[in-house]
Amino acid sequence: MWLKRLSEAGGVSGHEDEVRQIILDIIAGHVDDYRVDSIGNIIALKKGDGSSDLRVMVAAHMDEVGFMISHVEENGLLHFHKVGGLDDRILPAKVVWIGDKKVPGVIGFKPAHLTEQNERDQPIKYKQLTIDIGTTSKAEAEKLVQRGDYATFATEFVELGLAGEGWQTVRGKAFDDRAGCAVLIELLNTQYPFDLYAVFTVQEEVGLRGAQVAAFAVEPDWAFALEGTGANEIPTPKDVSPSTRLGHGPAITVMDRSFIADKRLVRLLIDTAEELGIPYQIKQPGIGGTDAGAIHRTREGVPSVTVAVPCRYIHSPAAILNLDDFDHTVQLVRESLSRLPTIPR
């Protein structure tokens, strides 16, 4: 399981280098060919056994939401831009790693003691916040950090459940979509009837940019996007079913904001799961978007589907996922891929 290493690596959209290098090191011996394209995607080929002439693309994105340093103040404090979708309200009182050397910094906040009651009702805006690296002048700060440096949350990967006790859950950053990357890596241990193109994409969080050009290059007949998707399970006054939930297996997307999944692929996944007794769930329609949104409209169109490991608190410093869901996702996608040549084109 490569999730810990992938989760702790930095890879904000546009600067996926560390994650890319880790993945290249891992997959090099398990694929027949690979290259890194002009935008930074890894396109790896796992040759089939020759029984099918299909070309199948399975994509997972390497990038994560994060920050870019926008300005170094005279007093040594750093202003930042957000990269990707982050709710400003989660930012105060966090530790971040800046740049390739992972210079530690903290996002500070005003002491409660000196905050008026009416101010406490004001939501935080990221523009009010700065990153403090302990320097007190611009010159000192710029020895360590440059305008344009990327930053991520500084979060260590932790196992939550005890073995043999019940849920095996883990906590860490960037499970969206290092969970998908880790699933895709596991899938490369198997040979399929057809040529499988494993694509680790860049820039999903800023508009599905990597998947768009990779799908153009690969020209697949079918495509799967693998994700770490949101599980919004916290209790609400209205007792409604959550988008997805932990412990209920891989989440199959029927429709989200970026695409409508190919119904044959949805059927394949459901039939495979039910036949093999693999738990699965249908993700609540209309939420979020994935690389499949870019892939399905590539060239003359590519029938696509998204399968995801449910994760609580994505796009925050610390998400939680269930390792059983992870394993079931690997199993479901692997089995479905093996049966793919049997469905009508």
Add this chain to the structure above:
Amino acid sequence: MDTAELLKQLTEARGPSGYETEIREIVQERFGQYADETRTDALGNVIALKRGQGLDPRPTVMLAGHMDEIALMVKQIEKGFLHIARIGGFDPRVLLGQEVIVHGRRDLPGVIVSVPPHFTDPAERDKTVPLDRLFVDVGLAPEQVEKLVQVGDLITIHRGFTELSGGWAASKAMDDRTAVAAIAICLEELSRLKHQWDVYAVATVQEEVGLYGAMTSAYGLAPTMAIAIDVTFGHQPGLSEAETVKMDGGPGIALGPNIHPQVFEGLVAAAKAMEMPHQIEPVPGRSGTDAWGIQVSREGIPTGLLGIPLRYMHTSVETVALKDVERTGRLLVAFIARLDDEFLDALTWNKGNGREEA
């Protein structure tokens, strides 16, 4: 001792107000290395005595730094999610997405929930999340949670000590373990030099919920004089220079109704004598520190207050300059070394006029 190492040990230890056991054991050992006697009183304060070399009966000076930290408690359990109550003053806005440890039947790592932007509309993101919508998630099945967690279990913030650049560091509980560190530094140095007065080094409990440890320990010790050591507001974004002291500018020496003027003068004189960077900090009333409790113990105790400059108070990333912690420890040493009969005589309201009040 290495200050960063000491602070890492002290800040990473758990010690919510009223539940200071883990930090207390560490402090007992640290203070015990340099003190003549160390004990724990009924409320849980650690009291270490370092005897002076003056003639019996010797006057006594009490040093007080609180070892408790702000924390959370399990209030209710709903479908495996934990509602939280606060122990001490967190602004709920700094809690979202924080990693925590729930001290249930065993320590359970968890996180304070946040809703990804995928699930919220923009109007919702323009509102703060009230405390009753903040939950702790330990990532276990609801039936497991029911077995492992009870209402009333403690929740502490999980944040490792992080060394920043420029000799600064960030952690939880720098408020007020930096003061405990400064006192430890002081005790170590005192063991190498002569001083006249007896020194009681006290790591107090329950400061964050009402200064209770300071009140009871001051009553028990009835010291001649006391110095409280706490953190104070370091200059940071959102605060003016008027309401802050400079980071890395040396300890703030408080002045105001909470402070006996002669104690203040003595601290300033000691700082000047050793050319120690220091800052005058006007405190117009309630200091919100152990000094406030100690000053009115028994028939009253002349009290002073040192403030270690700190940014982002009551968050998990409280930030200090390590030098300020060391300076505070060394200033205490210099101050104590200068305590003599003359100083005792001067502890009056009419400077130089003998003993009318003392």
